[in-house]
Amino acid sequence: MVKLRRRRWNVRRAVAVRAAVYSAEVLEKRLLLDGVIYVDGNSPAELPNGTSWLSAYKDLQDALASAGPGTTIEVAQGTYLPTQTPNRFASFELKDGVKIQGGF
Numbered sequence: 001m002v003k004l005r006r007r008r009w010n011v012r013r014a015v016a017v018r019a020a021v022y023s024a025e026v027l028e029k030r031l032l033l034d035g036v037i038y039v040d041g042n043s044p045a046e047l048p049n050g051t052s053w054l055s056a057y058k059d060l061q062d063a064l065a066s067a068g069p070g071t072t073i074e075v076a077q078g079t080y081l082p083t084q085t086p087n088r089f090a091s092f093e094l095k096d097g098v099k100i101q102g103g104f
Contacts, residue, residue, distance in 0.1 A: 035051075035071060035072075036071070036072045036073075036074055037050040037051075037057065037063045037066055037067055037071055037072070037073045037074070038050050038051070038052060038053050038055075038056035038057070038063075038073075038074050038076075039056055039057045039058070039059070039060050039062075039063045039073060039074070039075045039076060039080070040053060040056035040057075040058065040075075040076035040078075041058055041059075041076065041078040041079075041080065042058075042076070042078070043055070043056040043057065043058045045058075048062070050062070050063055050066060053076075056076070059080070060073070060075060060080040060082075060092060061082060061092070063075075064092060064093065064094070064095065064098070067095055067098045068095075068097075068098070069095075069096065069097030069098065070097055070098075071097075071098050071099070072098075072099040072100075072101060073098065073099065073100045073101070074101050074102075074104050075100060075101065075102040075103075075104065076102075076104050077102070077103055077104065
């Protein structure tokens, strides 16, 4: 019976953790809708979210996916490619209402 109780507690805890992570992701996207997203190919962040230079996305594609109208994407100096493959026809798809500024 003790193992059963412990397992129920672990399931409840796992559900609570998943809910917290989901809430944080939703909140993060809401914060980014009208703010600034940071991109730095040399970002030290292990789990980049684009909310500061210390947690900057390493890939411009990730920033574009997170951006909404009114967002500014600030990109650190460097070369950014739309894909890691040798596909010469790949390109960045820009969004209406999103500014991209570079050279930081």
